[in-house]
Amino acid sequence: MSVYRKFSISCEYFSGFTKNINIEEFDSLDEIIVSVVSSLESILIESNLEMLVKKLRTLNFHVHDYNFLDVLTSADNRVFYICSHC
Numbered sequence: 253m254s255v256y257r258k259f260s261i262s263c264e265y266f267s268g269f270t271k272n273i274n275i276e277e278f279d280s281l282d283e284i285i286v287s288v289v290s291s292l293e294s295i296l297i298e299s300n301l302e303m304l305v306k307k308l309r310t311l312n313f314h315v316h317d318y319n320f321l322d323v324l325t326s327a328d329n330r331v332f333y334i335c336s337h338c
């Protein structure tokens with residue numbers, strides 16, 4: 253069974269990057285954050301955007317105001333933001 257939730261990056265450089273995540277494949281919010289950021293990194297590397305890859309690696313991605321349980325139990329149209337602003 254697949255249960256998808258939408259995760260979107262909120263960031264000075266990478267805002268708007270959004271990925272549908274099958275939450276059945278994850279056991280924690282940290283794993284989801286790593287997966288979303290890794291997907292973005294792969295796209296930047298494939299596109300030879302070296303400066304943006306370096307920038308991405310300096311950022312500290314995290315979430316506010318929700319936890320893994322909220323993700324599991326939310327309405328499926330909610331967008332979960334991943335922050336690098338603070």
Ligand SMILES: [Zn+2]
Nearest residue numbers: 335336337338
């Ligand atoms: Zn923040």
